[in-house]
Amino acid sequence: MLEAVGALLLEAGYDGLTVDAVAERAGVHRTTVYRRWRDVGALLADVLDTASDDPWSPPDTGSLEGDLAALNQEVYEALAGGGPNLTTALIAAGFRSPEAAAALSRFWEDRYARCAVVVTRAAGRGELPGPADGRALLVAATAPLYHELLLVRAAPEPALPHRAARAAAAAARAGAFGTPR
Amino acid sequence: MLEAVGALLLEAGYDGLTVDAVAERAGVHRTTVYRRWRDVGALLADVLDTASDDPWSPPDTGSLEGDLAALNQEVYEALAGGGPNLTTALIAAGFRSPEAAAALSRFWEDRYARCAVVVTRAAGRGELPGPADGRALLVAATAPLYHELLLVRAAPEPALPHRAARAAAAAARAGAFGTPR
Numbered sequence: 001m002l003e004a005v006g007a008l009l010l011e012a013g014y015d016g017l018t019v020d021a022v023a024e025r026a027g028v029h030r031t032t033v034y035r036r037w038r039d040v041g042a043l044l045a046d047v048l049d050t051a052s053d054d055p056w057s058p059p060d061t062g063s064l065e066g067d068l069a070a071l072n073q074e075v076y077e078a079l080a081g082g083g084p085n086l087t088t089a090l091i092a093a094g095f096r097s098p099e100a101a102a103a104l105s106r107f108w109e110d111r112y113a114r115c116a117v118v119v120t121r122a123a124g125r126g127e128l129p130g131p132a133d134g135r136a137l138l139v140a141a142t143a144p145l146y147h148e149l150l151l152v153r154a155a156p157e158p159a160l161p162h163r164a165a166r167a168a169a170a171a172a173r174a175g176a177f178g179t180p181r
Numbered sequence: 182m183l184e185a186v187g188a189l190l191l192e193a194g195y196d197g198l199t200v201d202a203v204a205e206r207a208g209v210h211r212t213t214v215y216r217r218w219r220d221v222g223a224l225l226a227d228v229l230d231t232a233s234d235d236p237w238s239p240p241d242t243g244s245l246e247g248d249l250a251a252l253n254q255e256v257y258e259a260l261a262g263g264g265p266n267l268t269t270a271l272i273a274a275g276f277r278s279p280e281a282a283a284a285l286s287r288f289w290e291d292r293y294a295r296c297a298v299v300v301t302r303a304a305g306r307g308e309l310p311g312p313a314d315g316r317a318l319l320v321a322a323t324a325p326l327y328h329e330l331l332l333v334r335a336a337p338e339p340a341l342p343h344r345a346a347r348a349a350a351a352a353a354r355a356g357a358f359g360t361p362r
Binding site: 088091092094095096101102104105108109133136139140142143144146147148150151152153154163164166167168169170171173174175176177 | 269272273275276277282283285286289290314317320321323324325327328329331332333334335344345347348349350351352354355356357358
């Protein structure tokens with residue numbers, strides 16, 4: 001059923017996502033859907049929480065800049081593929097449903113927690129001048145991609161993932177994230 | 182009438198924004214609204230294009246880091262005030278209406294163009310090691326705020342505006358934005 005939710009979101013957005021449509025797409029009775037989720041917000045939250053069960057871990061390239069660039073490349077490919085993508089559809093849904101918004105927050109926090117190892121490894125290799133706020137570093141690296149592609153809706157620029165990674169790594173080397181929260 | 186659009190967006194979001202509601206709020210006949218805008222997307226586009234007519238210019242504090250921090254403080258106050266805000270409502274509307282999305286893109290581009298002077302001034306003061314991609318620098322400084330407050334929906338953290346400014350300025354001083362587009 002969660003696959004049906006993703007397919008519907010991509011095709012018709014949040015407005016096309018109804019319990020009836022999910023039931024039809026998944027080939028189950030609508031009461032089966034209602035038994036598990038009381039509304040569309042709860043359904044969306046479940047899609048996002050399920051995504052947190054995947055075994056994803058951040059790339060390990062041997063350098064901070066390389067890890068951030070590889071991470072950004074994944075984000076870029078998810079957002080800049082042309083045509084509808086599930087990431088954008090879920091973020092758009094977060095502006096419609098408080099439950100989806102809360103699930104999105106949990107999803108992001110889980111991803112940032114998994115990525116903390118990127119900063120720990122960099123510190124271990126001596127790439128940082130001292131303790132760093134890993135979350136701030138990771139947000140600095142990735143935020144420009146979401147900003148340009150999702151909010152500003154600028155034309156996708158293939159140099160963007162690496163440029164944003166390079167800038168965040170340079171700031172980290174300069175000690176700009178030196179005050180852990 | 183544009184004020185009525187803003188008030189309605191804040192109160193009821195995109196779904197509450199109908200031509201009838203705008204006419205009632207503005208105290209005009211619905212045909213008056215229809216004569217000027219054929220639909221809600223066109224109305225929203227006009228609100229955003231009108232915002233570009235304001236005399237806003239970026240703060241001038243005497244240093245790159247200071248200018249970016251002051252800029253970020255403005256963004257932070259717009260987004261983190263608690264309760265609904267027009268910036269978030271307009272960005273949410275951009276996920277609903279292609280016309281609002283296009284107008285938002287124009288609005289952002291106009292703001293980044295006006296902010297280019299922040300980078301030019303920094304270069305003039307010798308704060309940068311060489312030519313810099315001003316747009317990339319400005320996005321690096323501001324994107325973490327939109328990311329944390331609008332997408333991740335993290336709890337507003339008063340240190341965020343200055344921390345993001347400090348990181349972008351450090352990256353700029355290290356030459357990380359050295360390849361102008």
